[in-house]
Structures are given as structure tokens and as C-alpha cells.
Amino acid sequence: MRKRKALLTTLCVTVLASIALSACGNNNATEQLNPKSEGGRKTLTFWRAGTDAPEKAYWTRVIQEFEASHPGVKVNYSEVPFGNDMETKLNAAYASGTAPDVLSYTLASVAQRANLGQYEPLDAYADKWEGKGDMMESVLNTGMYKDKLYGIGFIPDPRVLLWRKDLFEAAGLDPEKPPANWEELAKDAELLTKKDGNTTVMAGLAIPTANAWTFWQSFVLQNGGKIIDADKNEPLFDSPESIEATNYIVDLVKKGITIPNDSTKANENLFPNGKAAIAYDSPAAYVNTQKDHPELAGKIGVSGPIERKTKATFAGMRLLFMSSQSKQKDLAFDFMQTVMSKEETWNRYKELGTPVVLNSLKEDYIKDKPDMNQAVFDAVSYGEGAAKVTYSSKMYEMISQHLEAAFYNTKTGEQAMKDAAAELRKELPNLITN
Amino acid sequence: MITRKGTTVIFSTVMLIIALLMLFPFLLMVVTSLKTMGEIQSPTFTFIPKHWLFDNYSVAMRRGDWVQYFSNSFIVTAITVVFSLVFNSMAGFAFARLRFPGRDVLFFSVLIGIMVPAQATMIPTFLMMKMFPFFGGNDWQGQGGFGFINSYTGLVLPFIAGSFGIFLCRQYFLNFPRALDEAAQIDGANVFRVFFQIYLPLSKPILATLAIFKTTATWNDYMWPLIMTNTEQMRTVQLGLTIFRSETNVEWNLLMAATTLVVLPLVLLFLAAQKYFVQGIVTTGLK
Numbered sequence: 001m002r003k004r005k006a007l008l009t010t011l012c013v014t015v016l017a018s019i020a021l022s023a024c025g026n027n028n029a030t031e032q033l034n035p036k037s038e039g040g041r042k043t044l045t046f047w048r049a050g051t052d053a054p055e056k057a058y059w060t061r062v063i064q065e066f067e068a069s070h071p072g073v074k075v076n077y078s079e080v081p082f083g084n085d086m087e088t089k090l091n092a093a094y095a096s097g098t099a100p101d102v103l104s105y106t107l108a109s110v111a112q113r114a115n116l117g118q119y120e121p122l123d124a125y126a127d128k129w130e131g132k133g134d135m136m137e138s139v140l141n142t143g144m145y146k147d148k149l150y151g152i153g154f155i156p157d158p159r160v161l162l163w164r165k166d167l168f169e170a171a172g173l174d175p176e177k178p179p180a181n182w183e184e185l186a187k188d189a190e191l192l193t194k195k196d197g198n199t200t201v202m203a204g205l206a207i208p209t210a211n212a213w214t215f216w217q218s219f220v221l222q223n224g225g226k227i228i229d230a231d232k233n234e235p236l237f238d239s240p241e242s243i244e245a246t247n248y249i250v251d252l253v254k255k256g257i258t259i260p261n262d263s264t265k266a267n268e269n270l271f272p273n274g275k276a277a278i279a280y281d282s283p284a285a286y287v288n289t290q291k292d293h294p295e296l297a298g299k300i301g302v303s304g305p306i307e308r309k310t311k312a313t314f315a316g317m318r319l320l321f322m323s324s325q326s327k328q329k330d331l332a333f334d335f336m337q338t339v340m341s342k343e344e345t346w347n348r349y350k351e352l353g354t355p356v357v358l359n360s361l362k363e364d365y366i367k368d369k370p371d372m373n374q375a376v377f378d379a380v381s382y383g384e385g386a387a388k389v390t391y392s393s394k395m396y397e398m399i400s401q402h403l404e405a406a407f408y409n410t411k412t413g414e415q416a417m418k419d420a421a422a423e424l425r426k427e428l429p430n431l432i433t434n
Numbered sequence: 435m436i437t438r439k440g441t442t443v444i445f446s447t448v449m450l451i452i453a454l455l456m457l458f459p460f461l462l463m464v465v466t467s468l469k470t471m472g473e474i475q476s477p478t479f480t481f482i483p484k485h486w487l488f489d490n491y492s493v494a495m496r497r498g499d500w501v502q503y504f505s506n507s508f509i510v511t512a513i514t515v516v517f518s519l520v521f522n523s524m525a526g527f528a529f530a531r532l533r534f535p536g537r538d539v540l541f542f543s544v545l546i547g548i549m550v551p552a553q554a555t556m557i558p559t560f561l562m563m564k565m566f567p568f569f570g571g572n573d574w575q576g577q578g579g580f581g582f583i584n585s586y587t588g589l590v591l592p593f594i595a596g597s598f599g600i601f602l603c604r605q606y607f608l609n610f611p612r613a614l615d616e617a618a619q620i621d622g623a624n625v626f627r628v629f630f631q632i633y634l635p636l637s638k639p640i641l642a643t644l645a646i647f648k649t650t651a652t653w654n655d656y657m658w659p660l661i662m663t664n665t666e667q668m669r670t671v672q673l674g675l676t677i678f679r680s681e682t683n684v685e686w687n688l689l690m691a692a693t694t695l696v697v698l699p700l701v702l703l704f705l706a707a708q709k710y711f712v713q714g715i716v717t718t719g720l721k
Contacts, residue, residue, distance in 0.1 A: 045664070052680035053497055078664040081676045085660055092557055092661045096564040098583060157681075266684045273475040288683045292471040 044331055045076045048104035049086045049318070058351050066338050073331065082106070094118050094325070101326040102335055107142055107153075107317040107385040108392055114150045115390050120322040121148040125333040131340055131358075138381055139357040142317045145388050151319030152340055155354045158315035158379035159218055159280040159305065162289075166299045167192055167202070167277040178278075178303050182248060185278070185306060189257045192277035200256050206276035207253055208263035212403050213396040214314045215263065217384075218280055218305060219245040221312030227387045228395065233428055237399065238421035241309070247413035250406045280305065280313070283376050287353055302372040304379055315383020355380050391431035398423050460697075467491070467690035474686050487687065491695070494678070494688040502667060503674035510589045510659075510670060511652045517594035518648050519641055525595065526603020527629050531615060541604070547597030553657075560661055563588045584664045593652060599644055606640040607633060642710030650700055671696045 048059060056079060063075045078100070080086045086105065090113075093099040099118065113119050126132050126149050132140070135152075143151035165175035171191050179185040189204030208215055217227060225241035228234065236242070252258070259275055261268040271279035272289045274296075279285070286302055305313035320336045322329060338344060346361060348354050349368075355376050356365045366373045386392050398420045406416035462481075466474060467490055469483045528534075529541050564581040566572060571579020582588030610633065618628045634641075656672040663669060675696065678689040704711070 047664075050681055051676040052683075053677055055680075056677075076665065080660070081679065082681055085657075085676075088556075088657065089661045092560045095557055096561050096583075098564060098580060266679070266681075267686065269683075272683065274472075275475075284681070284683070292475060295472075 041072050041074055042328060042331060043074045043076055044102065044328065044335060045078070045100040046102045046104075046335065047078045047080060047089075047100040049080060049082050049106060050104075051079050051081050054352055058348065061351075062339065062344065066335060069338075070331075070334070075335070090118075094323075097325055099323040099325045101323055101328060101332040103321045103323060104154075104318055105151075105321060107151075107319060107388075109321075110143065110145050110150055110319070111388045111390045111392060113321075114145045114148075117324055119150045120324045120326065120329060121150060122152065122322060122333070123149050125322075125329075126152075129333075129337060131337065131342070134342070134358045134360050135340075136357050136359055136381060138315075138383065139317070142385055143319050151321045152336060153317045153319045153357060154340060154345070154348070155318035155352075156315055156357060156380045156383070157282050157284070157317065158355070158376060158383040159214065159282060159313045160286075160375050160379050161278070161303045161305055162271055162281050162286055163278045163301045163303075164276075164296070164299060165301050166296070171277075175301070178301055179306060181306060182308055186248070186252060189252060189278060190255060193255075193257045195256065198256070200259050201275075203259045203270050203276040204257040204278065205252060206261070206270035206279035206281070207249060207258040209253065209258065209260040209407050210262035210404055211264045211400045212249075212407075213263075213400045214316075215280055216246065216249060216399065216403060218312065218314045219249060221314075221384055222305065222308040222310060224309035228389060230387065230389050233389070233432060235395070235421040235424045238417045243414045243417050246403070246406070246417050250403075250413040250416075253407045254409070282316075283353065283355065283372070286372070302375050304375040311378075311382045313379050313383050315380060315385050317385050391428070394427070394431055395424055398427075463690050464694055466686060467688075467694050469687050471685065471687055490687045490691040494691040495695070497688065498674050498677045499666060499669075500671075500674060500692075503669050503671045506586075506668060507653055507670045507672075509586060511649055513586070513590050514593050514652045515645050515648045517590070518596065518599055519644060521595040522599030522644060523603045523634070523637065523641065524629065525600045526605075527607050527633055529600065529604045530607035531610075531628075531633075532625065544597050544600050548601065556657065556661070559592050563591065563662065583662060584668050586668075588662045589659060589668075589670075592658070593648075599648065602644055602647075603637075603640060606637065610636070639710045639713035642707045642713075646704060646707055646711050649703055653700055 046059075046063070048055070059077055059079075063077055067073055067075060080089050090099070090103075090105075094116075110119070114121075122143075139153040139156060140149075142153045143149050161178055163178050168175040168188075171188075173188060173191065179188045185205065191204065192202070193200060193204035194202035220227065220237065220242045223241045223245040225239050225245060226236040228236055259270055261270055263269075267273075269281070269285065270276035271281050272285050272292065274289070274293055283302075286300060289300060290297060305311070320339060322332045322336065326332050340357075342358055342360060345356050345358050346364070349356050349361075349365065355373075356362070357380070362377060366377060386396065389395065399417075402411070402416040402420040402423075405411050405419075406413050411419065465481060465483055468486050468488065470485065470487055473480065473484055525544075529537065529544075564583055565576030566581040567574050567576045569579070569587070570581045570583065570585065572581050573579075582591065614632060615628060618632055623631070654672060655670075659668075659670045659673055663673070675689060675692055678685040678692065
């Protein structure tokens with residue numbers, strides 16, 4: 001009798017717990033994810049890296065218009081912070097077969113996720129797409145990996161030269177004349193640097209001392225150097241051109257023209273924080289500086305990167321990818337085409353300030369803000385992003401660590417590059433995934 | 435020679451300094467929430483804001499659907515805490531007071547759970563939630579649908595019982611004299627009656643401690659809601675805080691304003707249950 005009562009009590013508790021848990025399940029939210037549960041309506045899932053409000057407002061409008069022009073289609077939009085957060089979420093989604101149909105993500109993901117078969121090759125779709133011929137060649141190439149098109153670049157993030165005209169004037173320099181070569185850059189940076197004892201309080205040139213690879217890559221490319229031979233998996237950053245560029249940066253850091261900072265930490269970014277006179281930074285840094293420091297309106301100059309042996313700069317890129325797990329690939333590409341249309345590319349520039357990627361919009365874009373947009377357009381044209389190899393993050397981590405060692409006097413710039421290349425060659429057998 | 439009063443004064447002064455050091459990050463958070471971005475980024479640090487910008491709070495709350503985020507966090511936290519108190523205390527009681535075959539082996543396997551980092555079990559747990567049979571469009575084999583992804587159940591279910599909670603309760607129940615059980619049995623009480631009418635009323639400190647730990651962990655959890663939810667309607671407060679962060683910029687003043695409001699319920703909870711919390715920590719020997 002006692003046993004029966006205990007059993008009944010246990011059963012009741014279990015049933016109650018199950019009911020309560022089921023009741024607290026948000027069925028509507030689950031249904032939104034499940035195309036089958038929407039009575040024949042098509043549901044497209046779209047994830048984007050980034051959580052900022054302006055871009056959210058942009059996507060909300062684009063999705064509303066897409067749904068209006070595609071009756072019976074519902075777009076489920078989701079946003080995820082950049083970096084490890086997105087990586088973890090994507091890994092879980094691909095492992096469980098719940099990856100989004102369309103994804104807005106970074107260039108650095110191309111090699112790894114295309115190699116794993118997670119991104120769908122877009123060549124068959126792009127061949128039928130009229131807008132392909134209008135895309136800037138450099139932008140289209142960013143989405144190529146092993147001769148296949150995996151992503152369509154739509155938000156470029158090139159590094160341009162930014163300088164504070166007010167500080168130039170105060171230092172006796174011509175505020176309208178940015179440095180034209182490496183020698184002038186070093187001279188101006190020294191002149192603009194302000195120190196309190198041995199501590200730099202105003203950087204003449206913003207050089208990241210941690211995770212410095214994007215800054216470093218701009219100089220290596222300008223000096224005619226290359227980062228890696230992707231076909232042979234051969235590091236090229238211990239070449240004489242690369243070593244010369246590295247020594248140039250290391251010398252500047254040792255002279256104390258920068259304030260120690262980490263390029264991956266937005267709060268340490270010197271130029272938008274008003275702590276640097278010159279910087280290689282993104283157009284977004286220019287916009288943020290003007291927004292946070294209204295007193296600097298009209299006092300910031302923008303120009304293309306300094307030319308040495310060749311015109312070059314680092315240019316990040318956000319691309320649209322289609323998941324290989326998507327069950328509605330035609331609809332997914334339809335959405336991508338809408339985002340890449342001439343009208344939407346212009347809207348994106350107007351609403352978010354992102355550089356245009358279509359040749360047909362070049363004139364209008366430059367005419368709109370000649371002071372800035374010519375430099376940005378040029379930088380997008382000849383910019384180069386992260387190397388498209390599956391081990392790019394590890395390679396850049398090694399480069400940054402050895403650079404940091406050189407900045408803090410542990411080794412010379414030349415030794416840093418040779419050590420980084422040797423370390424990569426040693427690790428490559430473990431890093432290459434085919 | 436230092437008198438007893440002198441020792442107390444020195445001890446109190448040291449404790450006060452440590453308390454102020456602990457309080458400093460919170461104060462910095464509050465004062466940062468009242469500054470302009472220009473002042474935060476100024477090369478000259480100022481602790482007291484030059485202009486008290488209380489407007490930051492309303493600006494931060496207008497950015498994003500915070501009513502929804504708070505509501506989601508309250509629902510998820512409340513359900514998780516209630517269920518975890520029930521299951522952990524019952525399991526802890528069983529391990530501490532009942533004799534059954536394989537008890538020690540089972541308890542050892544529970545302890546292993548404390549040693550495995552949560553990151554290692556995250557993806558397998560996610561797959562279990564996705565393939566939960568008969569839910570979210572799934573068939574009996576867990577295929578065809580999305581299981582508990584993007585639902586409150588998916589946010590709650592993996593956390594309603596856990597190694598730490600079971601261990602905590604077991605340690606507490608071990609302190610009770612065996613004579614208590616024997617007396618109850620002589621009076622004819624069964625195991626459930628002993629648990630609910632004798633042990634549970636005497637367990638307020640440990641339940642309060644567990645409730646605080648569980649509330650803090652659930653309220654502050656970021657990674658699990660990140661991978662489990664896909665729509666804004668399901669976002670919790672921790673995910674909501676990411677809207678002040680872009681790829682190149684962080685709006686520190688708004689982020690700190692929202693963070694101040696997000697930690698407020700936890701501070702209030704701790705103040706309300708502080709007495710029991712301290713008792714629970716002392717009696718279980720946890721430090």
C-alpha cells in the first residue's frame with residue numbers, strides 16, 4: 001500500500017513536471033523555424049554577423065520589402081555577434097542540420113567552411129545572374145575559393161588613411177597634405193606624437209601592438225610582398241619585402257609613436273578615441289569619430305593608402321553565403337540577388353554608409369562625397385583581405401605574436417618574420433584540412 | 435600591545451577597504467552609464483561625470499525590445515530555479531539518506547559532471563534538444579523538426595538538475611542526525627513524508643543558497659541562449675546587451691546603463707536572501 005502510494009506520488013510529480021515544461025515551450029517560436037508547420041508557406045532563414053541597431057533597421061526594411069514582393073514567403077531573421085559567438089552558433093547549427101539558408105559573414109570563413117562543404121558553390125546561380133557583370137572584379141574575387149564562387153561580397157571594409165587636420169595644423173604641418181610616402185609618414189608621425197615623460201599620450205600613428213596583422217598586411221602588400229602561396233601552402237612573409245615592411249613598423253613602435261592597443265578590442269581603437277593623429281582605419285572609424293566627437297566635424301581628412309612599390313591596403317569584406325544544407329536554394333539566391341541589386345546597394349550606402357560594390361554606381365558614389373568616397377572606392381578596388389586558407393586564423397595569430405615580441409624588444413623584425421614562417425611551416429601538416 | 439578594541443578597528447578597516455575595492459567596478463559601471471562617449475574616450479580619466487546624462491538609460495531601453503528580453507529572462511530563470519530546487523533537493527536527499535544498490539557508483543557519476551566543462555557538453559546537449567522526440571515537429575526518432583530549438587523548454591530543460599546542486603544538497607542533508615529519520619519511521623512516515631515534512635522545512639538556508647546560485651547562473655547565461663534561440667522574441671537580457679556592440683565600436687555609456695538595469699534584480703535578490711545564503715555556505719562547508 002505504502003509502495004503504491006509512493007509510486008503514484010512519483011508519477012504525479014513526473015506528469016506535472018512534463019506538463020509544465022511542455023506548457024512553457026514557446027510553440028510559436030518553434031513553428032517560425034519549421035517550414036512544414038506553416039501550411040505550405042515558404043520560410044527562408046537568414047543570419048547575419050553583427051548586432052548593431054542601424055544594420056538591424058536596414059535588414060528589417062529589406063526583409064519587409066522582400067516578403068511583400070514574394071507572397072507566401074517568410075524570412076526568419078537572426079543576428080549573432082561577430083567572432084567566437086558566431087563560430088559556436090554556426091558549428092552547432094551545421095552539426096544539427098539547422099544552418100540558415102542565407103548567411104552574412106566574414107571573408108575569413110570562406111576557406112574553412114567551403115572546405116567543410118558547408119557553403120554552397122554559387123557558380124551555377126551566378127552564371128544566370130545579370131548583376132554579376134556589374135560587380136567590381138576585386139569584390140567578386142573575394143568570394144572565390146579553389147576556382148569556385150562561394151560568397152558574394154557586399155559590405156567592404158577597406159583601410160584608408162585618416163588624419164586629424166587640427167593636430168597637423170598645431171604641429172606646423174599642412175592640414176590638407178597627408179604623408180605621401182613611408183618616409184614622410186614616419187617623419188610626420190614623430191612630429192605629431194605627444195609624450196608625458198616616457199609615456200605617449202597622443203599617438204602620431206595608430207599602430208596596434210596586439211593582433212597587429214591587418215595593419216602589418218597593408219604595409220607588406222604596399223612593399224610588394226605577399227603573405228602566402230595558397231596553392232603550395234608556402235608562407236611568403238619572410239621575404240625581403242615583408243621583412244623591410246616589418247622593420248619599418250617595429251622601428252616606429254620602438255620610437256614610441258603609438259600607444260599600446262589591441263586591434264580586436266573596439267574600446268582600445270586609438271583614432272575613434274581621439275588618441276591618434278594618423279591611422280589606417282576603416283570608413284566606419286571615420287563615421288564613429290565624427291559621431292562621438294562632434295567638435296571634430298570637418299577636421300578629419302581621408303585619403304587612399306600610401307603607395308610604395310604598389311597600391312595596396314587591407315580590405316575586409318562581408319559576404320552573403322548560401323548554406324549547402326538549404327532546402328530552398330533558388331529562393332535563397334533570389335534573396336541574395338535582391339540584396340545585391342543596384343537599388344539596394346545604393347540604399348545600403350545611404351542607410352549604413354557602406355561602400356558600393358557595383359561599377360555602375362561608381363560615379364554617383366564619388367560625386368556624393370568626393371572628399372572621402374574616391375579614397376574609399378580606390379581602397380576597395382585594390383584592397384586585399386585575409387588570406388583564403390583554412391588555417392588563416394592560426395597563421396595570423398602566429399604573425400601577430402611574433403610581431404608583438406619584436407615590438408617589445410625580444411627580437412628584431414627580421415627574426416620575428418623568420419620565426420613566424422618557421423613555426424607555420426612546422427605546424428602546417430597539422431593545420432591543413434582537405 | 436594591541437588591545438582587543440584596536441584589533442577590531444584594524445580588522446574592520448581592512449574589511450572596509452576590501453569591500454570598497456569589490457564595490458569599485460560596480461560604481462565605475464554606474465558612473466560610466468551617466469557619461470557621454472566623448473568623456474569616456476577622453477585621454478583624461480574622470481570618475482565623476484562632467485554632465486550627468488540620465489537620458490542614457492531611456493536611450494538604451496528604447497534600443498531593442500527590452501520588455502521582451504526581461505520577460506524571457508524572468509520566465510526562464512523562474513522555471514529553472516523552481517524545478518532545480520525540487521529535483522536537486524530530492525536527488526541530494528536520496529544520496530544522503532537512502533540506501534539503495536549502486537548508490538555510490540551513481541553519486542560518483544554525478545560528481546564527474548562537475549569536472550566536465552560545460553563547453554564540452556554544449557553541442558551534444560544542443561543535439562539532444564534538437565532531436566527530442568515528438569516535440570517541435572519531430573517524429574519518434576527525433577527527426578523532421580527542430581525539437582526544442584528556439585523555445586523556453588530548450589532554455590530550461592538542460593539546467594533543471596545538475597551535479598553541483600545535487601552535491602550541495604547532499605552535503606547539507608548529511609549533517610542531519612540519523613535519529614531524525616528513525617524517529618519519523620517509528621511514527622509511520624514514509625520516505626516522501628520524511629523529505630517534505632521534516633527535511634524540507636529545515637532546509638531553507640541550502641534552498642536559498644541554491645536558488646541564488648541557480649538564479650545568477652541562469653540570468654547571466656549567455657552562450658546557451660545564444661546557440662539555442664534564433665529570433666528576437668526569444669532573446670534574453672544577456673543577448674540583448676550585444677546590441678550596443680558593433681564590429682568596430684562599443685557604445686559604452688548605453689551598454690553600462692543597460693547592464694546596470696540587468697544586474698539590478700540579482701542585487702535585490704542577494705540582499706533579500708543574504709541571511710540564508712551565508713548560513714547555507716557555512717553549513718555545507720563551501721567556500
